[in-house]
Amino acid sequence: MQRASALIVAPLIVWFLLSLITLSTADYNSVINFFSKPLFLILTIILLITGFFHAKIGLSEIVEDYIQNEKIKNAVNLLGLLLSIIIPSITIILLLYKF
Amino acid sequence: MNDSKNPLSPHLQIYRWQISSLLSITHRITGILNLLGLIFISAWISSAGIGENLFEYFSVFLKSFIGKFILIGFTWSISYHLLSGIRHFFWDLGYGYEIKTVNISGVIVIISSLLLTVFLWLIGRGLI
Numbered sequence: 001m002q003r004a005s006a007l008i009v010a011p012l013i014v015w016f017l018l019s020l021i022t023l024s025t026a027d028y029n030s031v032i033n034f035f036s037k038p039l040f041l042i043l044t045i046i047l048l049i050t051g052f053f054h055a056k057i058g059l060s061e062i063v064e065d066y067i068q069n070e071k072i073k074n075a076v077n078l079l080g081l082l083l084s085i086i087i088p089s090i091t092i093i094l095l096l097y098k099f
Numbered sequence: 100m101n102d103s104k105n106p107l108s109p110h111l112q113i114y115r116w117q118i119s120s121l122l123s124i125t126h127r128i129t130g131i132l133n134l135l136g137l138i139f140i141s142a143w144i145s146s147a148g149i150g151e152n153l154f155e156y157f158s159v160f161l162k163s164f165i166g167k168f169i170l171i172g173f174t175w176s177i178s179y180h181l182l183s184g185i186r187h188f189f190w191d192l193g194y195g196y197e198i199k200t201v202n203i204s205g206v207i208v209i210i211s212s213l214l215l216t217v218f219l220w221l222i223g224r225g226l227i
Contacts, residue, residue: 003191010181013133014219017177020140021223024161024170028151035147048141055134062127068107083138091141094148 002061005054012047035099045095048088056084122183122205129180136173174219179212 019040023031035041059080067073143161146153160166186204189195195204221227 003188006184010184013177014181016140017174018219018223020143021170021174021220022225024158024166028147028154028158031147031154035144044144048137048144051137052134055130055137058127058130059134062131064105066107068105087138087141091145091148094145098148 002054002057005050005057008050009047009054012043013051016044016047032099035095041095041099045092048091052084052088056080059084118205119201122208126180126183126187129176129183132173132176133180136176139173171216171220175212175216178215178219179208182208182212182215 019034023034035044060077063073063076063080067076143157146157161170186195186208189204195201
C-alpha cells in the first residue's frame with residue numbers, strides 16, 4: 001500500500017506543486033477558477049486522500065522504529081490516523097460545497 | 100514500562116555518519132515535512148473554500164519572503180522524497196545494493212533534488 005499510494009501521489013503532488021507555485025502570486029479569482037475545473041477538482045481530491053494515506057503509513061513506520069513505549073506508540077498512531085482522516089475530509093467537504 | 104520486545108531501530112547517536120544513513124534519515128525527515136506541507140495545502144484550499152477574506156491571509160503570507168522560502172523548501176522536500184522514493188523502488192526490485200551503487204545513487208538523488216526544485220520553480224513561474 002505504501003508503494004501503490006506513492007505511485008499515485010508522486011505525479012499528483014508534482015502537478016499540484018507546480019499549480020501552487022503559479023497560484024501563490026495569483027489573486028483569489030484565479031484560485032477559484034482553478035478549482036472550478038472538474039478535472040482539477042477531482043485530481044486535488046485524489047491527491048488529498050492518497051497523500052494523507054501515504055503519510056499515515058509512513059508515520060506509523062517511523063513510530064514503529066523510534067518509539068518503544070506501547071502506550072505512546074498507540075497514542076501517536078491514533079492521532080496520526082485521526083488527523084489523516086479529519087483534515088482531508090474537512091478540505092474535501094469545503095471543496096465540494098464551494099465548487 | 101510496558102515496552103515491546105522490538106529492538107529500537109537506528110541508534111543515531113552511536114553510528115558514525117555515512118552517506119547512506121544520512122540519506123535514509125533525510126527521507127524520513129522530508130516525509131514528515133511533506134506531511135506538514137500537505138496540512139498547509141489543506142488549510143490553503145480550505146481558506147479558498149471559506150471565503151476571500153481568509154484566503155487573503157494565505158496570499159499575503161505566500162508572497163512574503165518567509166512564505167516564498169517555505170514554499171521553495173517544500174518544493175525541495177517533495178523533490179528529495181520523490182527521487183529518494185524512486186531509489187527505494189529500485190531496491191524493492193532488487194537492484195542497486197552494492198555499496199558503490201548505493202553511494203552513487205545517493206549523490207545523484209541529492210544533486211537531482213536540487214535541480215528538480217529549480218526546474219519546478221522555473222516552470223511554475225512560467226520562465227521556461
